[in-house]
Amino acid sequence: MAKDMFQARKGSKERAEKVVDNTNNTQSSNNSNSVKVSNTQSSNNSNSAKSNTTKANNTKSPNTEDRPKNTGKVLRGLWRYLRIYWWMLFGAILLAMASNLFALVGPMLSGKAIDLIEFGVGKVPIKEVLWYALLMIGFYIISSILSYLLSILMIRLSQKIVRKMRNDVFDKLMELPVGFFDQHLAGDIISRISYDIDVINTSLSTDLVQIFASIITVVGSLIMMIIISPSLVLVMLITIPMSILYTKYMANKTRPLFRKRSEKLGQMNGFVEEMVSGLQTIKAYAGEDVVLDKFDHINEEAVEAYYQADYYGSIVGPTVNFINNISLTCVTIVGSVLYLYNKLTLGDISSFVLYSRKFSGPINEAANIISEIQSSLAAAERVFRVLNEPSEVADTYQAKELQNIQGKVAIENVSFGYTKEKTIIKNLNLNAKEGNLIAIVGPTGAGKTTIINLLMRFYDVDQGAIYVDDNEIRDLTRESLRKAYAMVLQDTWIFGGTIYENIAYGKEDATMEEVVAAAKAAKIHSYIRNLPLGYDTVLNEDGMNISKGQKQLLTIARAMLLDAKMLILDEATSNVDTRTEIQIQKAMRNLMVDKTCFVIAHRLSTIQSADNILVVNEGNVVEQGTHSDLMKKRGFYYRLYASQFE
Structure with a gap:
């Protein structure tokens, strides 16, 4: 994820900009096999949600x-x-x-x-x-x-x-x-x-x-x-x-x-x-x-x-x-x-x-x-x-809409496995206050996005419970829960349609003024304005007629338009050039202000000010705490952090 975006919580833009100046621009690549999604209404984030080993066990011909x-x-x-x-x-x-x-x-x-x-x-x-x-x-x-x-x-x-x-x-x-x-x-x-x-x-x-x-x-x-x-x-x-x-x-x-x-x-x-x-x-x-x-x-x-x-x-x-x-x-x-x-x-x-x-x-x-x-x-x-396949478990008849969202998230004694034979998450506890930044780190294939899938209720936990604003998420409607999150993933999803339709995808009644405002905040408005048809420009399926950086900025604009109180971020700049990365960082600073953020981080230098860091390895949360606390332990996180600067 863009380095300075992690510092943007609670509106602290100055501290974020300082981190941007001091952090290297090392690029990392991720050949994720996930189905591309761009907002909380898309539930096909599943492939990226689980570890490679678990997916291999579940996938069948x-x-x-x-x-x-x-x-x-x-x-x-x-x-x-x-x-x-x-x-x-x-x-x-x-x-x-x-x-x-x-x-x-x-x-x-x-x-x-x-x-x-x-x-x-x-x-x-x-x-x-x-x-x-x-x-x-x-x-x-x-x-x-x-x-x-x-x-x-x-x-x-x-x-x-x-x-x-x-x-x-x-x-x-x-x-x-x-x-x-x-x-x-x-x-x-x-x-x-x-x-x-x-x-x-x-x-x-x-x-x-x-x-x-x-x-x-x-x-x-x-x-x-x-x-x-x-x-x-x-x-x-x-x-x-x-x-x-x-x-x-x-x-x-x-x-x-x-x-x-x-x-x-x-x-x-x-x-x-x-x-x-x-x-x-x-x-x-x-x-x-x-x-x-x-x-x-x-x-x-x-x-x-x-x-x-x-x-x-x-x-x-x-x-x-x-x-x-x-x-x-x-x-x-x-x-x-x-x-x-x-x-x-x-x-x-x-x-x-x-x-x-x-x-x-x-x-x-x-x-x-x-x-x-x-x-x-x-x-x-x-x-x-x-x-005849069983549908996703329906909301309970007493399920209620999640309203007046504050952004408090609590995970209590949660255990989960994609199969009964293999437990991925074991007895996980987490308390994220309103506006907190929670970073999830670990090696490739460690199962970091499993936690995100549980938060979005793409899967239900096997044991324990997850709460949003003191509401157990299984007592909430899935639609209202997922709309409470905005999502920006590394793999962007652009569909065949106009730029306006792509940005407004998460908000059906969005006006042109709102779309333009979101595009300006995402630093993509000037590019759109210079196109012959502007916001009416038709994108090819998968957005093949625009660059990856521009697609990423469009998905950020989409997330900004949704204006959710909680935000899920994947490393968004690992496959773009440095100049585009800086643009995305600026856009992400605006997006993260006053939001509870869950960040899947690959570059550990970008998450030093996170309120809580979950360290995932082989599907298990092996450590959690602040950056300074984890560095003092000189454990798995310390070795992972040091390896990036050898």
């Missing part, structure tokens, strides 16, 4: 989620979305019934036309045959029009369902505890909300239409075949069980393959997202070949998963079609015998064969789309896993 499938639960989940738009679903069912019933009339008319034909010249009643042919054309045209309307309706229905599903998943992500994001790759989460839901969309808009049509066609064709010849129906029944059993067997075999395919894609997306975000570092270390080798391996696994799923999915259709062709052969042979014994007419045999094709056609289609159905079920299962 998407492959570890390969739980036993539950088709019934997945289908019930999809039905919950379908029934929301029941009127559209009901209309689709009516259209499917009408379309297929009109189509089922065709084979009957064809049989009647054939029966009118007799052997011999002039024995064909052309008018009657043409009449049946025109009727067939009319029925098929009406059926096609209804099928077209059905397709449009199902596309609309699937769009509405997918839109709501995406909203539900994104809303759920906002409700999940930060621990969820510690345990899942960002790319895998993105894959669920994009690719997996797209797969569901395709299935709803096409496969569901075919399922509706297939049910009507199978039932209608079976009824017509029974009317024509129950004997031939018995012949068909010999091969039907073979098709059903084989299809069911292959469905059970391919379902895990499609689940694995989705998970491998999520894993690949996670790797790509991670590598793209760190591309500059990869190039700086000439690590392109290593990354390419890793990607080739992950890509090969994804391709193999795709091949296995698509291969076994593709052989179902031809096999079922072969079984149905055997059935058709048997029907033709037996039908010929019945015709010779005058049990059936040629028209009846023709109609029966056509109905048998309609009957077996949906079975073939079901076999052909089994890969899409299994893929959509696997995708839906992954989506519903997110929707």
